[in-house]
């Protein structure tokens with residue numbers, strides 16, 4: 001927790017749940033990645049947290065933006081982002097949205113199928129396109145895998161990028177995503193090598209691709225220690241050289257979680273502490289925020305957040321942590337061995353760390369009548 005956030009939480013007696021985001025941490029993470037990987041261009045994956053103050057700060061710093069929908073593109077444009085700095089990176093787009101984006105000046109589109117390519121060729125003629133390939137199909141190493149749904153085989157990418165040219169588009173590059181909260185850098189190595197093979201094969205056919213998009217996946221710190229960002233970047237650069245030699249194509253990257261997760265703290269209140277039988281030791285701790293209030297990444301207990309209370313120097317005991325709604329899936333940690341202080345009681349505050357990414361945007365509109373968490377930017 002940063003001193004700024006600590007001061008904010010001390011001063012403000014605000015109704016929970018709410019998320020507070022320290023924009024200086026966002027700036028710090030952007031700068032750290034930008035300086036570690038100065039050869040690359042950062043396309044911030046907006047879906048992690050598209051709040052206007054975050055977009056404004058990143059735009060001032062020179063970031064580019066990876067948008068998933070026309071809505072996100074509009075949010076960028078309202079912030080004053082140059083449409084030439086936006087990538088429409090979702091491989092699933094309605095044709096009318098592709099056309100609207102193109103009319104607004106966006107000229108870079110992702111695809112992973114012939115159907116999508118045809119839509120882009122018709123709705124955004126002459127645009128630059130990049131093909132997403134399927135890597136790390138089983139999501140190994142990633143706490144929040146998202147790789148199985150997207151991407152095509154390299155052989156198919158080869159064929160589709162040739163078709164792209166024939167359809168009047170600019171075959172610009174290849175992208176992949178190794179899975180979110182990826183803790184093992186080795187997954188980038190294999191993917192980079194696959195992309196280099198594709199570059200060579202297309203080059204022989206007279207198509208010179210210009211860009212490799214290494215996606216997102218850089219981790220944030222939750223409960224466990226993680227390798228440093230620099231370890232990932234150095235490793236990726238080594239493998240760029242191993243696969244491409246000294247002459248690299250343009251490198252795009254799409255960090256989301258890494259940029260914003262650690263900038264946010266979600267404050268929650270304990271609604272109830274209970275046991276299911278007098279003989280039981282394990283307590284149930286119910287919070288005023290759960291899966292429907294933004295903690296969706298606790299699905300399958302994938303992301304295990306660190307929770308801070310005022311009694312952390314006192315004796316701890318095992319708990320099951322759950323949200324406030326009348327839905328039994330709204331249990332956060334049951335399999336994960338989770339401990340909270342024995343002194344914790346109804347009405348106490350719990351600060352949930354590293355919640356700047358993939359939280360508030362996931363919150364339901366008011367399931368069970370619970371408002372989504374408010375957001376403060378400092």
Ligand SMILES: *Cc1c(COP(=O)(O)O)cnc(C)c1O
Nearest residue numbers: 045180181216217254255256257
């Ligand atoms: C979600 C997503 C990202 C961001 O991933 P992080 O793991 O948050 O860095 C980047 N690119 C694409 C295409 C995505 O879908």
